[in-house]
Each structure stands twice: as C-alpha cells, then as structure tokens.
Amino acid sequence: MSATRSITTAGPRAPRRNWLTHWIPRSRQEKHDFWWGLLFTSPAIIGLIAFTGGPIITSAVNSFTNANLLGGQRRWVGFDNYVTLMHDSQWWLSLGNTFFLTIISVPLGIAVALGLALLLNLKVRGLGFYRVIFFVPSIVPIVASAVIWAYVLNPQYGVINNVLGLVGIQGPGWLSDPNWSKPALILFGLWGAGNLMVILLAGLQGVPQDLLEQASLDGAGRWQQFRNVTLPFISPQLLFATITGLIAGFQYFTQAFVMTGGNGDPAGSTLVSGVYLYQSAFYNYQLGYSSAIGWVLFIIIAIVSIVAYRLIGRRVYYGGETR
Incomplete structure (x- = not known):
C-alpha cells in the first residue's frame, strides 16, 4: 500500500527590503x-x-580653531580649546553653579507642580478658574517675568522683603548676596511650574478610579493609594518632566542673564555655563572657545539624560507594562 504525500509549493519569495530601500x-x-x-x-x-x-x-x-568674532585669520588649533577649557577655573565655577541649580530646581519644580496638580484634581467649585490662575505665569515671556521678579526680590523695596518686614523678619539680600542669589533663581523658577502642572494633571486624570476605590476598600490610606496606584500611572509624565528639566537646567541662561546683567554677580554665584558661553563669545569675542564650551555642554547634557533615562525609565509603568 503506497502512501501519497501532498507537497505544497510556494511561489518565489519576494526580496526583503532593507531599511534603506524601504523608503525608496x-x-x-x-x-x-x-x-x-x-x-x-x-x-x-x-x-x-x-x-x-x-x-x-x-x-x-x-571649536577646533582660534576663530574670533571680530575676524582675523582663522587657524586650526586642534583640541587646544578643549584643553584650555579643562584648566579654566571660571568654567568649573560656572559648571558647578549649573549643577547646583539643576539638582535643586528640577526635583523641587516637579514636587511643586505635582502638588498643584493634586490640588486641582480635586472636585471643588471654581476649578477652571484656579487652573487658569496657576497656568498663566508659565506663558508669560521669560524676559518679562525676570524683570518683574528682579523688582520683587529687590532687598530695599521688593515685595518679599516688605512682607517679611511686616512680621519683624529682616529679609535677605537675594540677588545682591552670594549666599542667597541661587535660592532666588530657584524661587523664580517655581513661578513657571504651571506648564508641568498641566502635564501632570492630565496624567492624574488618567488614573483608573476603580483601582483607587478597590485600594480604599482593602484598607489602603491616602498615602498608600498615592504610592501604589497613582504614582505608577503618572510615572511616564514624571520621567518626561525629569528628562526635560535636566536638559533645560543645563541650558539655563535667560533668567540669570536678565536678573543679574550677565556678569555672574554677586561674586560669580550666578555665573552659569550658558552665561559663561555668552561672555566668551560676545564679551571676549572668542568664537572658537565658546563653540568648544557649547559642545562640552552638549556632551554633558547627553550623558546626564541617558543616565537618567536608564535609571528611571526601567521603573516607568506604561498602563499594563513596565519598561
């Protein structure tokens, strides 16, 4: 008894298109x-x-030349600008100030924005009005806001020191005091937390209410509900806020330049990397040197962003999966 075996034959397979030919x-x-x-x-x-x-x-x-903003013969100098930068005390001072402002202002700004978002997520009367009030400062031009806050933080006739004086507290020198200049810039940064607040508020409104109710029935308190239910669901927004905050922190320029005149005063306490780059290019006319500063800043931002994403990104919850 012979058995027959059916064989199916397929036609010629189409050639597989690679990533380049796919777009042709x-x-x-x-x-x-x-x-x-x-x-x-x-x-x-x-x-x-x-x-x-x-x-x-x-x-x-x-960045590899001695280019000068005033012109002159441009000469190739190789890595001389980068070597000089590594031995520049002003550069290290500006980088230290930048790191300090970034490390303090980024988590503090996220905490304030999250606190406002949690308050605005409550069901209260006039909720739309409060949302507008907190969001409006974030759309005010940064230069205009910096000029206003320069008056608000004035040690003689500023609003903050006048209010402190009413309760018998001697206000600090703020932007005229090296010990208080960076806290003043950080305080001003909280003024624009409304933009991040809206992003976090959208994340809070996407948290499933049935999970919160179930956690409440299981005996979980407010903090446990926030930590185990709310926080995982808004972790993508928190990751976004962290990465963009770090990038913006290392690009910090306008606020310090407008509020202090771009000189890094007092005593170099507000000399951030962006201001030092500007000084090198437009005060000292060292176009090649300032270009090297810009590329070093780019490398630092890239490294910090990648490290932050690797450390935080694996803990992010994406609605059913973790990455």
Whole structure:
C-alpha cells in the first residue's frame, strides 16, 4: 500500500527590503506621493538645514580653531580649546553653579507642580478658574517675568522683603548676596511650574478610579493609594518632566542673564555655563572657545539624560507594562 504525500509549493519569495530601500518609492503612485510630500515639506527641510544643521556643523568646526568674532585669520588649533577649557577655573565655577541649580530646581519644580496638580484634581467649585490662575505665569515671556521678579526680590523695596518686614523678619539680600542669589533663581523658577502642572494633571486624570476605590476598600490610606496606584500611572509624565528639566537646567541662561546683567554677580554665584558661553563669545569675542564650551555642554547634557533615562525609565509603568 503506497502512501501519497501532498507537497505544497510556494511561489518565489519576494526580496526583503532593507531599511534603506524601504523608503525608496517604487510604484508610480508612491513616487507621486513622495515628490508631492517632499515639495510641501521642503520649506521646513531647507530651514532645518540652513538654520540648524549649518550652525551645528560650523560650531563643531570652529571649536577646533582660534576663530574670533571680530575676524582675523582663522587657524586650526586642534583640541587646544578643549584643553584650555579643562584648566579654566571660571568654567568649573560656572559648571558647578549649573549643577547646583539643576539638582535643586528640577526635583523641587516637579514636587511643586505635582502638588498643584493634586490640588486641582480635586472636585471643588471654581476649578477652571484656579487652573487658569496657576497656568498663566508659565506663558508669560521669560524676559518679562525676570524683570518683574528682579523688582520683587529687590532687598530695599521688593515685595518679599516688605512682607517679611511686616512680621519683624529682616529679609535677605537675594540677588545682591552670594549666599542667597541661587535660592532666588530657584524661587523664580517655581513661578513657571504651571506648564508641568498641566502635564501632570492630565496624567492624574488618567488614573483608573476603580483601582483607587478597590485600594480604599482593602484598607489602603491616602498615602498608600498615592504610592501604589497613582504614582505608577503618572510615572511616564514624571520621567518626561525629569528628562526635560535636566536638559533645560543645563541650558539655563535667560533668567540669570536678565536678573543679574550677565556678569555672574554677586561674586560669580550666578555665573552659569550658558552665561559663561555668552561672555566668551560676545564679551571676549572668542568664537572658537565658546563653540568648544557649547559642545562640552552638549556632551554633558547627553550623558546626564541617558543616565537618567536608564535609571528611571526601567521603573516607568506604561498602563499594563513596565519598561
């Protein structure tokens, strides 16, 4: 008795397209869509190349030269700018001030924004009004806010010291005192917590209420509900706030420049890396040296962001899965 075996034969397998050929249009319709898409996006592409890609490449090249803002012969100096930077005491002072402001202001800003978001997540009358009041400061131009806060923190006639004087407390010198200048900048930074507050509020409103009710029935208190239910569900927003806060912290410039005149006073306590880069480029006209400062800052920001993402990202809960 012979057994027959059925064999199914498949046609020739289509060649697998790699990541490069995947984006190459093949059919007539794909080519039509590609060229029309390229036409409509060309203004943005040209702008990106001209105003972002061009300056990035130019600054990278300038960091290896003795380029001067006033002109003169440009000469290739290799890594001399970076070596000089490593022995520059002013650079290390500015980097230390930047680290201090970032380490203190980022977690403090997240805590304040989260506290406001928790309050605004409650069901109370006039909730929309309170949300607007807390959010409006974050959309005020940063320069205008800095000028206002320079008056608010004035040691002689500032609002804060006048209020403290009413209760018999001698107010500090704030921006005129090296010991209080950085706390003054941190206090001013809390003024713009409304933007982050809205992001965290959106996360809080996505927390399943049935899980909170179930935890309450199981005997969990407010803190246990927040720690074991609410906090995991808003962890993506907290990760976003941490990474963007670290990046913004190392790019800190406008507030310190406007409120202190860009000189790093008093006694270099407000000399942050962004201000020192500006001084090197537009006060000392050292375009090559300032470009090196910018690239070192970029490397520091990249390393800190990657490390923070590796440490915090694995603990983030994404609605059913952890990463």
